[in-house]
Structure formats: C-alpha cells, structure tokens
Amino acid sequence: MTITDWPRTAAEPDPETAAPAAVSGAPAPVSRTADPVSETDEFVSETESGTGTKTSTAKLTGTQKWTAGAIVAFALALAAIGLYLSFEHVAQFAHEELRFGSLGKGQLFAIGIDVGIMVMIAVDLLMAWLKRPISWIRYPVWLLTAATVVLNAASGAPKERAWQFLDYVAAGAHGVVPVLFIMVVELGRTSIDRVVRPDQDERDSIPWLRWVLAPVATSRIFRRMRLWGVTSYPEMTRRDQELIAYEQWLKRKYDGDISQASEDELLPMKMAPYGYTVAQALAMPDQQDQAAQERAEEAERRRLDAETRSEVAQAESAAERLRAKGKVELVQAEVDGQTGQARAHARAQVSAAEKAAELEQKALENAVVAEARAREAEAERKEAEERRAAAAADLEKAGLERKAAEQRKAAAEADAVAAAEAGAIETERIALARKAAAAADLDAAELERRAAQKRKEAAEADRVAVAEAQAIETQAIAEARRAAAEADRAAAETEAAAAETRRAAAETARLEAEEQRQAEVVLADAARAKEEAAEAVRAAAETRRAAAETELAAVEAEFAAKLKPRERALRKVARMILTVGGDADQLPLADIQRELEVTSPGTASEYRKEAAQLLADGYVPGQ
Template sequence: MTAAGAVMWGLTFLAVAGGAVLAGIGFTGSYTALVNLGFRHNLGDFSYAFPVGVDVGIVVLLALDLHLIRRRTPWPVLRLLAHGFTAATIYFNAASAGSIANDPTGSAMHAVIPVMFIAAVEAGRRLVIRITRIEAGRPSEGVPLHRWLLAPWPAWMMFRRMRLYGIDSYQRAIELERERIVYRVLLERDHGSDLRKAPADALLPLTMARFGLSVDEALALPAEAEERARLRAERREAFEADLAARADARTADTQIFRLRTQGKVEAAGFEVGAETATAKARAHARTVAAGREAEAVMAAAAAEQEAAEARRRAAETDQAAAETEQAAAETRRRAAETERQAAAFERACAQEEEAAEEARLRAAEAARAAAETEAAAAEARRRGAEADRQRALAAHDRIALEEASEAARLRAAEARRRAAETEMRALEMEDEAKLTPSARGARKVARMILAAYGPDHTGPVNPEAVDLQTIANALGVSIATASQRRADAADLLASGYSTPVHAS
C-alpha cells in the first residue's frame, strides 16, 4: 500500500470513528437537555421518550430519504422534514439553558451539542448519495460556493437549469454555457449586434438555452423535426394504405359473398329448372300418350270410313253388275227373238249374228267388270274387316289402359294409405321421443325420400329424389330451411334410418 493510500485509509478511519464519537456525544448531550426541558414543561415521564422521538426521527427520515434515492424514487419532503426536526432540536437544546436572550452563551453551548450530531448524520447522508449516484453513472455536482458569491444571478440560472433538466455534472453545465457564449459571439460577428436579423434556425441555440440544450442539440432540432414529420407522413401513408387494403378486402369479401349468393340463386334456379323440365317431360309424355290414343281413334275412324266407302263402292258395283246382267238377259232375249226370226229373215241373220257377237263381247266385258267390281268389293270387305280388327285392338288397348290406370289408382291409394299410416306411426314415435321441430322435419323429409322410392326398394337412395319446393310446401318453411332439412334427412338415411313400417 502506498503512503497516499495509507493516509486515505487513516483519514477514513478517523472520519468514521470521530464521526461516531461526535454523534454519540451530541445525541447524549441533546438527550439530557431535552429530558430536562420536558420535565420543566410538564411532559412527565414522556420526557424520557421525547428526545428519542426528535433525534431518532431525524436519523430515520434521512435514512428513508437515502433509501428512496437508492431506489431512484427520491421524495424531497423527507429531507425538508429532517431539516425541520434538526432546527427544532437545536432550538430545544438552546432553550434548555433558560432564556436565550438572558443567557445567549449558555444557549449557544447547548445548541452546539445537537449540531455535532446533525453534522455527522448529514455527512454520512451526502457520502451515501455520492456513492449511489456514482454507481448509477450520474455523479452529481452542484454549483460551487465561489460561483454563487462571484456571479449570483448566472449561478442561480445555472442551478435552475441543472435541476430542471437533470444536468448532474457541473462541468457539463460549464461546457454548455461556454458553447452558448461562443456561439453568440460568432452570430454577432456574422449578423451584427442586432441578432434579430439572424435566421430563426440560427437563433435556436440561444432560444433553447433555458431548456438545457447544447448548441448542437438546438441546431439539430429542425432536422429532427423534419425527420419526425417524414416519419409521421410515412406512418400516415402506411395507415391510409392499410385502410385502403382493408377497404379492398371488405370489397372483395362483399363480392365473394355476392358471387356465392348468386351461385346459390343459380343453383336454386337450376333445381327449379330441373323440376320444371321434369314436370314438362311428364306432361309431354302424357300429351304424347293422349296423342297416340287420339291417332289410334282417328285411324279407326278413317278405317271405318274407308270400309263404308268400300261397301258403298261394292254396292255400286253390285248394282252395275245387276244392270249388266239385266242387259245381258235383255240381249239374250233379243238374240232368241233374232234366232226365231232367223228362219224368216236369213239375209238379216249375219247382221243379227254380228250384233249378237257384239252383245256377247259387251256381256263378257260387263262380266269382267263385274268380276273386278267383286274383287274390289272383296278388298273393301277385307279392309273393313281389318278396320274392325283395328277397332277391336284399340278397344282392347283402351280397356287395358283403363285397367292399368285403375290398378295404378288403386296402388296410389294403397300407397297413400300406407304412407298415412307410416306418417301417423312416425308422428307417434316422435311424440314419444319428444323430438324438436327441426328433428321432426328432418325425419319427415327422410320418409318422403323413402316414399319416393317405394316400399320394395333396397339399396341406397338419393336425397334429391324429392325437390326442395315440395319439401318447403310440405313443411311450410323457406327453400334454405328445406335444403337444411334435406341435408339432415340425408344424414339420417346414411345412418340407417327407415320408416316405422319397415323398421326391424
């Protein structure tokens, strides 16, 4: 250890030990003086506790002040209270000697005793504060006494700036003051003694001096303000861009929702179109069947008309044949008359013979015509018979169609009866199970789908066998609710649901 180190250790030991001794002497003297003062002022036995409350209160308040400073949460009120207690204990010790005006020397002797105690405690406090600030990297240096004496107003302004703006180093405060003075001199050189002619930005270091800013910090304010303005503009642009992006997202969501809604509407339109096409196909099939039946009736009527026409032609042919036969008989009669007259009239015989031959030829032609007419009549009778057979077949088909229609009506009635029984049984089971309206609706739709396939159907079923409009009409709900009920029914059918009639 060097000599200087040894001297410092010695001084430290002397300060600590001497301070402790002085503090003990001061506390002891103060305690005795305050006890006597308490008894003189009728405090009674509380006189023994009164000095402890005053002197120890000073130590406790200063200790709390040091603790808060250590925690970087100082409370100046504690130090003011400690100083108030210090003034009080000095006054009480001075008053314990009697009247201060009558015996100032004795009063001063009693007042010196607590001053030693307070000085030792304050010295310890300042040492702790100094160590704390050094550990925190903020060595605190106040304005020295000589500056207060030599330049009181500048010293006060410097002290004010140091306290207001947290300038802990007196050396730092001196540097700031020197910078401002030099900068002011340079401004006066450039712009004259009237600094109002200088630009506002150049006057910033002088304007901001009372706020504890250095020359460089003050001159940097415009650039910093521009940078902050730029950052605000960027944040505003980013915010506006974010708002625009959110608006675009909302627009896109709206368009997506509109497209989905349009798709649902188109799907519903397709379903309605499909149902309409099915109805049209069924109506067309019924129309075609009716048309074919009408064609069969018209064909039968046409055949009947053709048969009647053939019979009329046959009658005309028969009449012509009868007339021809009658003409032939007349000719034969005339031939006989001619033969009978041949003997008398030989010369006219050849002529009569020729006439007879011609008559025979005409008779043969008439016979041939009669044969052709008979054949035409036979063909007409055959066509009439075919028409009668067609009418019979058409009548048979009508009877068969009526029988099939009657059977279909009977089967439909039986199916409706069985469906009613099934529905009644299902409703009873649902009442027993206390199902919700939605569950009842789903089961009713499932039964409608099973009914569409018939009681003898086995294997999977297609829920779309029953259209949404039929479901909506049966349940008295909207198309959307009908779609949900059909989906629920599909889930029931997939899980093995069957009507009560077919349930095992």
Template sequence: MDRDRIVYRAYLKHKYGRGWRRKAGANALLPFTMGAYGLTVDQALALPQEQKESEAKRAADEHERIAAAAAREEQRVLNAEERAAAANVRRLEIAATVTTAKHRIAAETIVAEAEARAAEVSATSEAETAAHTARLSAEAARRQAERDAQTAELTAERAEQAERSAVEAEAEVRKEEAIRIAAERRKATASTMAEAAEIERSAMEDRRRAAEADRIAQEHRAAEAEAEAKTAELQRRTAEHREATERAEVAALEAEDLARVPLRERAERKVARMILAAWSALPAEQRPERPDMYAVSLEEVGEALSVKQSVAGVRRQAAADLIATGYTGCIRQRTRPRGDPHGPPHGRNRHRTRPDPGPTRRRIGDSGPFHGRDGRSCGPVHLPPRRARDPQPAARRRLGRQGVTPAHGKAGACTAPAPWLVEGYSGTGEVMSLDRTVYACQAHLDTAETQWLRGLTPCTRTAAGLQWCGQWTDYAPPGEA
C-alpha cells in the first residue's frame, strides 16, 4: 500500500511538476488523506465517483417513490370516478323506473275516473250518453295510449341515454386503465434502459481506468528507461572525463618535471587542476561561468597533497588566484609569455626555437599512427604531405613572429577536455611561421584543422595539461590575422 502511494506521488510530481500538491486538486490528494484510514490508492481515488453514484441512486429512488405515489393517487382518483359513474347510472335507472311507474299509475287513475264518470252518466242517461261516453272513452283511451307511448319512448330514450352514459363511462375507465398500463410499461422500459445505460457506463469507466493504468505503467517504464539511459550516459561521460583528467594530470606532471617547477608551485597547480576538473565535470546547464575553488574541499586538498587543513587552505587559495590569472592546467615555459603556454619566445631568448617535447612532437609531413608519452597509439594524425628536407629546420619552424603580443579566444561552444593541440603555420619555402594554435576534442579535430586555423597549414599533436576544446592563441599581427 505504501509503495502504491509512493508511485502515485511520483506520478503526480511527474504530471504537475513543482507545486504539484497545489495544482493536483483535492480529489487527486485523497490517497494521502485517506491512507490513515486504511484505504488503498484506487479506493481513495474511487471515493468521489462512489459518492456521485450514491447521490444518483438516492435521486433515482426518490424519483421512483414520487412516481409511485403519483400513480397510486391517480389510481385512487380513477377508482373514485368509476364509483361515481356507477352510482350516477344506478340513480338514472331508478329515476326511469319511478317515472314509468308514475305514468302507469296516472293512466290507470284516469281510466278509473273515466269509467266512474261513465257509470254515473250511464246511470242517469245511458241511452243518450252511451254513444258520447263511448266516444269519450275511445278518445281517452287513444290519448292515454299516446301518452303511454310518449312516456315509454321517453323512458326508453332515458334508459338508452343512461346505458350510453354507462358505456361511455366504462370506455373512459378502460381508456384510463390502458393509459395507466402504458405509463407503467414506459416506466419499466425506461428503468430497464437506465439500468442498461448504467451498466454500459460502468463498463466504459472500467475500460477507461484500465487504459489509464496501462498508460501510467507505460509512462513509468519509459521514465525508468530514460533514467537508466541518462545514468549510463552520465557514467560514460564521467569515465571519459576521468580518463581525460588522468591523462592531462600525467602530461602536466611530466611537463612540470621537464620545466623543473618548484614543489610549492607544483602543489598549487595540482590543486588548480583539481578545481578545473571539478568545474568541468558539472553539466553545462549547472556549470558556473568561472571555476569555484569551493568545488574542492579542504579534506580533498589535504589528502591529495598530504598536508594539514591550514596548509591546504593556503594552497587552495593560491590555486584560485592562479586560475584567475589565466591558468588552464598546462605548464608554461619560463622563456614564454605569461598565460601563453605555446607562444613565441621573448626577452633574451627570443631567437631560441621551442624545445622538442619528445615523442609527442610531430614534424610537418610525418604520417602514420601517433604514439604518446606512454607508448599507446592514439590513431592517425592529420598532417600535410612531407616536404623536401630543409638543412635549417629550426629557422623554418620558428614559434611565431617576434615582438607580437599573442591574442587568446574561444571557438565553438564545446566545453569538453581537449586532448589535441593543432598548430597552424604560414609561409612556404625556407621560412614557415607558427601563427595560430587551437585545442580540440576528438569530435572537433577535423573542424579545428579545416576551419579554426583559417587556412593555415595544420600540425596536430597531443596537448599538455588540462585544456578545453576551442581555446585558441593567435601570434600573427592584427593586419595579417
């Protein structure tokens, strides 16, 4: 469970960057809040969705309860209307029966009265009124028959109307029942569709969560692979830098031995090279503009020089002052200008040629693999074709023009250590002058020979001391540069 929260925390940091707690939101931080209650990351992240589903279920239950109450109320009203219609039909039937009985009794009463009057008339004047009585009786019977017929017709019409009303009421009741049944069926269909939609939504949500989990896992795997690649690249660069630093340290020590540098100055230069190596080991985006002596601790200086911390502090400060004056890790000959390890001679020795440093020195026209001081092959050297031997090589290979102050600069943006020194010579025939020197790494060696020398004749050899790719020194006068 703790591992899941750690992975989830790393995912949030990767997704939102700095200030991820503020940017992620409350719902995304639930796994850290609910972890104290024993919930996993997935359970904590599912809490908002579960709350929404519970609220939706409660709303659906409330809606269903209201619909059921409305249906019951509607059924009660329909039952009441049905009972009222049946009572109305019954009242109409009773009224029709009562009216028919009244008319029949009225007709019988009239007939009885007519018969009584006829009997009285017959008693007084049977002969005279017999015919008249018969006519009256026939007329009365005819009228009574008409009234009875009218009454019967009216009763039949009322009964028919009552029956029609009953049929219409029954039809209305059946219609309302059919509407109610249809509404119940529609409600059941809607409920079934809602359940199906909910099931489909849950399935889609499960698929989305599975896809999101797969995507997060892939991102984690990609991040781990990228981290491993960066670690391998950093280890490779560290190994290359360590090898270049060791090679430069050996070359610097050999140069110091040749120049007979005092022990104190050797210690200061060694600390300066340690500071420069620590500065160059930093990534380009984190590297300060100038080397900082605090990049190397007093313990490291004391261990490297086998001195106490007080003496180590003095040596480190002297090394920082040496770097501030332009020291880059190479040995300077005492007969050369300050800050220019490979410049032309000056002073009383200005007519002297540069001493041959041994196996690392290559003449113009030499070919074949180059062997350093340690005897290891460094690969082919890119040199111009061999010229005819000159009986005065010292005069032809003078180090620059006399009386010219060298200029320094940086070519390109590469900051890698430079194991190669490329010299550029001008002139032909008896005299060739050293006009420009450029330090280059293995990747920019061809660029240094073809572009950074500005068309001069190149001569490539290994560099002495710790140098940086692109550093150049120009000995030509300003008008000829």
C-alpha cells in the first residue's frame, strides 16, 4: 500500500464548497488533532469576519420576526428594482445587437433570464430551509447574473468612439444592482442555513491581513483547508505550527541534517500536503501494521470459513447419501417384509393343514388307544374281581384261623386248669400269659378279617379308578378333537391365530401326554400298592400262622417236657429274638417285660441274655 492509498481518516469536506481531491484516494484529516509534538506555545488567531460564531438555536422573538419580514420585503423590492432597470436594456440590446427578430422577442429573452434566476434562487432558498441544500445551484445563478451584468454594461457601451472613463463607470453602474441582489440572496441563503442547521460546522475565512503579509504560505493553507475539508482556520494554523515544531525537533536531533531521519520520522512532512497531522502521520506505520495484521486475520478467517463451509457441504452431502441409502434400504426392507409375510402366511397355512391332519391322526390313534385301555380296564376289573374273591377266601381263612385261635384259647384254659392243679404261682402267670396270647391271636384274627375287608374295598376302588381313568381318557380325546377344530379355524383366519393354535395344540398334547403318563403311573402305583398290600397281608398271615404253629408246637413240646416256668420263659424270649432276625440287641426290653409280665428292666435283660445264650447253644423252636 502506498501512502496515497491510506484510508481516509480525517473529516469529510463540506459538500457545498469542497473542491475535488488532488490525490485519488488520499485521506482527509480530522479537524481535531492531538497536542503538538514540540513545546512551543499554541497560537490560535481570531477570525476577522466573525463567521466562526455559531448561530443561536433559540426561537425568534416577535421583534426579530418583524425585522426578518422587513428584510425580506426590502430584498424583494431590490429584486424588483434590478429587474426593472435591467429588463429594458437587455431587451433592447438583444433586439439590436444579438439579432433577435423583434423587440418582443428581445423582451421574452430578458424575461426568461430573469425568471430563470428567480426560480433557481427560490429553489436554493427552499432546499436550504428544508435542510437539504443543493450546493451547485448557486453557480448557474451566478453565471446568469454575470450574463445580465454583461448585457447591461454592453447596452451602455459607446458607439463609433473610443471608451472613456465615464463609459467604464456607466458600464459598472449597470452591474451594481444585480451584484447587490446576488449578495442579498447569498446572505439570505446563509442565514436560512444557519437557522435550520445550527450544529453545522462553519468554515472560517482567512484574515485579509495574512493574505497581505504572507500570500504564498496563506495560499497553501487555503488550498489544504479546501482540499481536506478543514473548516477551522485556528485548527489549520495549529497544524502548521505543529509541523514546523516537529521539523525543528528533527533538526535538533540530527544536528541540522534531516536526511539522516528514518522514513517513519519523515512521514509528517510527506503527509502534510494530504491533510495529515503530525500525530496521524507518526501513527501511520502502527496503523498500517495493525491493518495488515487485521487483513491477514480476515484472510485466515475467510479461509477457515471456506474450509468450514466445505466440510459442512461434504458432511451434508454424506448425510444426503446416507439418507438416500436409508430410504433404499427401507424400501428393500418393506419389500422383504411383505415377501416374508406372504411366505410365512403360506407356510402357516401348510403347517396348519399338516397340524390338523396330525391332530386327526392322533385323535384316531387316541381312539384306538382308548379302546385298548378300555379292554385293559375290563381285564383289570376282572382281575380285581378275582382279587376280591381271593380276599373273600382270605376272609374265610381268617375265620378258620379265628376258630383255631378259639381252640387254642380253650387249650390255654385247659393248661390254666392244669397249672392250677400244679398250684404254683408261676404256672398261673404262664397260664395268664397264654390267655393273653390267645386273646392276641383273636385280635390278630379280627385284624386279618378287617384286612380282608380292606382288600375288598381296595378292589372296589380299583374298579372305580379304572372307570375314572377311562372317563379321563375320553375327556382328553374330546379335548384333543376340540383343539384340532380350533386349530383349523384359527389357521384359516390369520397367521398369528395359526401360531397360537400350534402353541395351544402343543400345550394340549403335552398336557394330554402328561395326564396319560400320570394316569398310567397312578394305575401302576395302585396295582403295585394292591399287590404289595396283598403280599404284605399274605406274608403277615403266613408269619402269624407260622408263629402260631411254632408257638403251639413249642408250647406242646414244653408241656411234654414238663419244663419249669423260667425255662419256658427263656424259650419264649428266644423265639421272640428269632422273630426280630436273631439279633438279641434288636429285641426291646419293653417287649420282654410285656410278654413275660415282669416289671424290672434288669430281669428282662437277664432273660434276653440267657435266651441269646440258649440260641447260641443250638436251641431250635419245636424240637
């Protein structure tokens, strides 16, 4: 950037009077500058014209309004006088000298000039009053007024003789009134502008005394004021003083050789013709560096913004591609879903048909199985009848055993009589024990009868269980057929109903199998329980019979051997040990006390010990 390209930092020139800039793009200086560099006293000269005083913003009083009205009236009178004096001379001169065809045309020419001047003056004053002045309109007014003055002066020029002094005075007299009128108009325009724009800076005039004393330096100051819009004459003189003081300071610094100063130090002298103050010129390098840095930062910011926009555009493009791809995948998924749904529906219908056929086949198989189970139930019923007959036989046998027990009771009573004849207390106890044994046998016979009755009831329960199992199987078959019909209906309606039907059918089949298995287990357990009960009853009866026979044989042998009561008691305990498996320790002492009717556990223990020794010595009941 060159010095003349530096941005404008000073105040803009007044548009009314500013001339075109001499240097393109050169800055205009600010009218308010910093303090001078040198320590010289600041000199501010006063203006002699008084134009630097600002107009009062107060409203006009009544007297001032009347005064203004009188001034306007006198100005109009002056305009009328000027028009009257110049009209005839201009019209006559136009007809005779300017070759207008007639006097009337010359008069129209004079009227046109005067009307044009008045119209432009009126527009100028009106726009000034509206605070929108037109600065160039005064120049055509001045030009037309000058033309009027020239025409008036030419109309009074001497003919056929040389110009004399009075001729010049006469020619000048023709231009006095128009010039006076233009001065009045300019005065009125300036007054209106000051009234309507009281805050506008006024342009100071340079004192005439300065023009006389220093015409060259004053012309340079005037040129700079006009070029760079400096309205204050004291401000302009202060700038000139600062520049002179700065130049003197440089001379002192470099011993009178300013050429040794750097380019930055010489800037105030170089930039003074362009309206820069000393402070502004010295601040230019820093401002230029700052501006260059700001331009670099702005360029970097624009580059980053461009990169950001590029990245955003790329991201948006990628997002658009992803959205487009997502839409394609969505459509593909919809098509695949519809295809899969159709296939699933077809598979569901086929599966439902297969399931219905399978359920029908299972129903037929269940019917066959139910029929077979009915036959098995009938066979089991017959077997139960046989078991009931066997139970009746057992009951009859129990009656016979009861009779045998009664006979044994009679024998025991006979033994009691025999024992009474012996007269021994021990024999009486033995008789009582035998009597108790006989009573126990009677109780055992009664229990056997009750067991036979229980077996009969168990057989009846078997028959009822078979009937209930058959009813359960029939109900399961009906439930399976109903589930099959429900599955057919659901498969015809929707795929979801078909799936639910398959699940229900599977659950039904599982429950049916579980019920069937449980029924079979119950039947098997019942049959096994009946068999075990019958076997237990038979074994108990056999055991009791064998015990009764053994006891009877032992008693007969003991009576035949005429053993003592203690020996018979030891042999009885030995037989009791054999009934518990042959281990003496497994026989409770309480049982010995109850059978032998002894109260002392020590005595019972002695009996058990001696009985064990008797068995060890080879005792065998019945021998």
